[in-house]
Amino acid sequence: MQRRSSLKIFLTVIYALVLREMQGRFGRIRMGAMWTIFEPLAHILAITAIMVYLRGRSIPGLDFPVFLLVSLTPFLLYKNISLKLMSSVEANKALFAYKQIQPFSTFVARAVVEFSLSATVFIILLAAFTWIGFDTRIVRPIEWLGVIALGLVFAFALGLNLVMIVSVLPESKMVLRLIFMPLYLLSGVVYPPSHFPPQWMPLLLWNPFLHFMELIRVNVFPFYRIADGISLEYVIHCTLVLLFLGMGMYRLRRLQLMSL
Incomplete structure (x- = not known):
């Protein structure tokens, strides 16, 4: 029998865990697939309706529903990945009896599932908005994909x-989940930072999600004016610091995670 490499075993485990996550997400919930599409669409429709009611729907040169789609989908993706990873150990602890399955494998599998679902929803909604007649062109697709990947x-x-x-x-x-609620507003998902009071900006610029939202939008819309203080270097540094801390703590606590 041919001996499999560690990489091949890891990829096989990820594939099996992804199938398990998909079955768990959609297999027992009849409306699971519909809710995946309905969640961002409901946000877009509700916020657009509010803006129409308040007569504040227009952002010069932009279609507001497209503006929301471009901002909202990545934010929900990043939020869902972070929160799904947070609960992955508890949800998969029975699988750690198999030596091939490590907590890190469940992290990767959940990230793959969330990205696959969000990418599918984004493509469907982007196609629908294009069919309606909105301008959905992405002016710098390579840079846009790079920022998405960094996020x-x-x-x-x-x-x-x-x-x-x-x-x-x-x-x-519960506290960590609640933190994402104010981040939804403070990250410029609904409104660009130019609509925030100027005195707030020095504090808001500590939020990496605000930088990601602006960097995504400036690579989508041709005449979008990025806020002062937005920096690609800042989010790269934040990512590296968090990755170093997370991987270091995982290495120290891997066995404890498997025994929780």
Whole structure:
């Protein structure tokens, strides 16, 4: 019998875990697939309706639903990856009896599932908006994909750190989930930073999600004016720091995670 390499075993485990996650997501919930599409669409419709009611829907040169789609889908993706990683150990602890399955494998599998679902939803909604007649062109697709990919690494690194925090302080899980609620507004998902009071900006610029939202939008819209202080270097540094801390703590606490 041919001996399989460690990489091949790892990829096989990831494939099996991805199938398990997909079955768990959609197999027992009849409306699972519909909710995956409905969640971002509901956000877009509700916020657009509010903006129409308040007569504040227009952002010069942009279609507001497209503006929301471009901002909202990545934010929900990054949030879901971070939070899904946070609960992955508890959800898969029975599988750790198999020596091939490590906690890190469950982290990667959940990130793959979330990215696959979000990418599918984004393509469907982008095609629908194009069919309606909105301008959905992406002016710098390579740079846009690069920022999206960097955000995926950032969300994965953030999720690793959340896993370690929850493993030490289980009662912090609810608090960590609630933190993303104000981040939804403070990250410029609904409105660009130019709509925020100027005195808030020095504090808001500490938020890496705000930088990601602006870097994504400036590579999508041809005449979008990026906010002062937005930096690609800042989010790269945040990503590297979180990744170093998360991987370091995982190495120290891997066995404890498997025994939780």
